[in-house]
Every structure is written in C-alpha cells, then in structure tokens.
Amino acid sequence: MSHASASSASLEAWHARYIAESAARAGAAVIRDRVDKAHTVETKGTNDFVTEADKAAQDAIVQVLRRSFPNDTILAEEQDDAVGSIADVSGRRWIIDPIDGTTNFMHGIPPYAVSIALQQDDAIVAAVVFNVPHDRLYAAVKGGGATCNGEPLAVNNADTLPEAVIATGFPYQRVAHTEVFLDVLGALLPKARGIRRHGAASIDLVRVAEGAYGAYYETGLKPWDVAAGALIVREAGGRVTTVGGSGGLHPLFDAQTVATNGRLHETMQDALAPLQHIHA
Known part of the structure; x- marks a missing residue:
C-alpha cells in the first residue's frame, strides 16, 4: 500500500469514528428516554432478552450511519439475520450492539x-463504546490510539x-460447562x-x-x-486473543475472548487453559 493510500485509509477511519460517536449518542438518547419506564420485553432464548429500547436505539444508530455510509453493510444484534454471521467480509461492515447489558438496563x-x-x-478499524x-x-481508530471523553487511554x-483486578462473565445461557467455569x-x-x-462485555473491555x-x-x-x-483495548496497549492465543477477528467470532494489559496475557492463558475447548 502506498503512503497516500495509507493516509487515505486512516482519514476514512477517523471519519468513521466521528460518525460512530454521533450514532452512539443518538442511540444513548433513545435509551435514556426509556430509563425507569415499563418495557416491552421479548425473550430470544434462555436469559436472553430484547426490549423496545434495544430496537429503537438500534434504529436510531443505523439511521445515523446510513446517512453517511449508505453502501456499508450492517451486522447488528437485533436484526433477523444476525445469528450465524461470518467473520470474513469484503469491504466495510458495521457491527452494532444497541444495548450491551440489556438485563442490567431492564432492572x-x-x-x-x-x-x-x-x-x-479482515480488521476492525474504528470503534466506539458509550x-x-x-x-x-470510549473510542479508537486502528493505529490511532484510544480515548475516553477525549483523554488518551492506557x-x-x-x-x-x-x-x-480481573473481570469475567458467567455462562448464564448454557450450563453444560458450569463446573469447568467454577473450577x-x-x-x-x-x-x-x-x-x-x-x-456488559464492552464495558469490561x-x-x-x-x-481499571x-x-x-x-x-x-x-x-x-x-x-x-x-x-479499544489493543489501541490502549493491551492484547486481545482467544484462550489459545489467536488474535485478529478470532476473539470476535470464535466465542472466546481474553483481554489483558499484555503483561498478564500468558499468565491468564495458562489459568484459562481448561476453557480452551469451550466456545459457548
């Protein structure tokens, strides 16, 4: 890739981050409007819920993104074809969770x-977590560092x-591996x-x-x-892989995520070795 095209790609990613920040704020406005109100709740699976706020927030987010990027594809939690998504795409794709932590929000x-x-x-190039x-x-551009409310993260x-201090999540939807997790x-x-x-995984990350x-x-x-x-973790100097150490998109699509400050990564991989075969 030439220097000019690399610069162009970087500018595109920065622009995408700016629009994503606007989209996140639009979604947040919808969510805040529904705080402390009764919710219409649907059940997608065991302990897996969606509210009218999830759907409305997703609509608001997508509307902002579509205005600037009408040709980009979208993978969002509350869309009908989200299950079974593949890792590899050609071109650009937005990956959206309108409310990460729906159960928290509901309660x-x-x-x-x-x-x-x-x-x-084959890479994530811009990211926002609100x-x-x-x-x-929180926001990041690949190769451009990460920030929270404009201040650099490390x-x-x-x-x-x-x-x-270590964060984790419990297997609340499937209990087949509960004993291994507890061990x-x-x-x-x-x-x-x-x-x-x-x-809320995005918050933990x-x-x-x-x-913290x-x-x-x-x-x-x-x-x-x-x-x-x-x-955001990677741009703050950390490392994100599967338990076995695969990086790139694998932690996103292999249903197995280990994120660390980098210094603790091998220690955590060793501690989590019993989970290496678990992807659910």
Whole structure:
C-alpha cells in the first residue's frame, strides 16, 4: 500500500469514528428516554432478552450511519439475520450492539452501553463504546490510539495476578460447562486482587483499556459484544486473543475472548487453559 493510500485509509477511519460517536449518542438518547419506564420485553432464548429500547436505539444508530455510509453493510444484534454471521467480509461492515447489558438496563442496574465498530475486510478499524449511565464515551481508530471523553487511554502495568483486578462473565445461557467455569474461577480467586462481573462485555473491555482491570475473560460472546471493545483495548496497549492465543477477528467470532494489559496475557492463558475447548 502506498503512503497516500495509507493516509487515505486512516482519514476514512477517523471519519468513521466521528460518525460512530454521533450514532452512539443518538442511540444513548433513545435509551435514556426509556430509563425507569415499563418495557416491552421479548425473550430470544434462555436469559436472553430484547426490549423496545434495544430496537429503537438500534434504529436510531443505523439511521445515523446510513446517512453517511449508505453502501456499508450492517451486522447488528437485533436484526433477523444476525445469528450465524461470518467473520470474513469484503469491504466495510458495521457491527452494532444497541444495548450491551440489556438485563442490567431492564432492572435499572448500571452499567450498560452502546457498542459500534467498523470492520474493513479482515480488521476492525474504528470503534466506539458509550457507557450510557456514566456518560463516558470510549473510542479508537486502528493505529490511532484510544480515548475516553477525549483523554488518551492506557492499560495498567500489573505484572502479576495479586496486583490485578480481573473481570469475567458467567455462562448464564448454557450450563453444560458450569463446573469447568467454577473450577477456573475458584483457582483465580485466591490469586487475583479481585474478581468482578458487571454483565456488559464492552464495558469490561474498555475498563481493561483504561487500566481499571488487568484482565477480562469470557466465552459464548457474539461479535457485537466484543468488536468495539477489542480495538479499544489493543489501541490502549493491551492484547486481545482467544484462550489459545489467536488474535485478529478470532476473539470476535470464535466465542472466546481474553483481554489483558499484555503483561498478564500468558499468565491468564495458562489459568484459562481448561476453557480452551469451550466456545459457548
């Protein structure tokens, strides 16, 4: 790629980030308008819910993106063909979760977030995560660093588990591997400074990026749960892979995510080895 085309691609990604920020704010406005109100709730599966707020927020987000990028494709949680999505695309695709943490939102428990990422061919090139209750907007461009409300982000420098707070998510939809998860959690509990579970993967990821957590792990996630947060972690100096160490788009589409400050990555991979065969 020539220097000119590289610069052009970078400018396109920065522009995409700017529009994504506007889209996230549009979605957040819809969500805030529905806080503390009765919701129409549909069940998509075991402990998997969608409210009218999810759908309305997604419509608002897509409307903003479509105005600027009418030819881009979209992969969003609340669309009919979202299940079974493939990793590889040719061209540009927006990956959207209108409310990451729907159960939290339904019960008035922060955090919950809008998550928007732009995939260009085989890479995520722009990302936004908007923590709606706390009004914190995280954003990144590939090769351009990551910010929160305009301030640069950096992962922490914890070298060992006793120095680190770790975040995770529980397998609340499928219970076939519960014992393995509990074994791994039980082994980590006495080693880490603390374990947290907030119920919104995008928030857990950006908290790795800003240095609050040293690591985060979970299986069974969807691309829209991980896409934006993964780029933000990487641009803040962290690392995101599967348990086995595959990077790129694998943590998004292989339903297995390990995010760390980089220093703790091999330690976390070793601790999570029993989960390596679990993708649900």
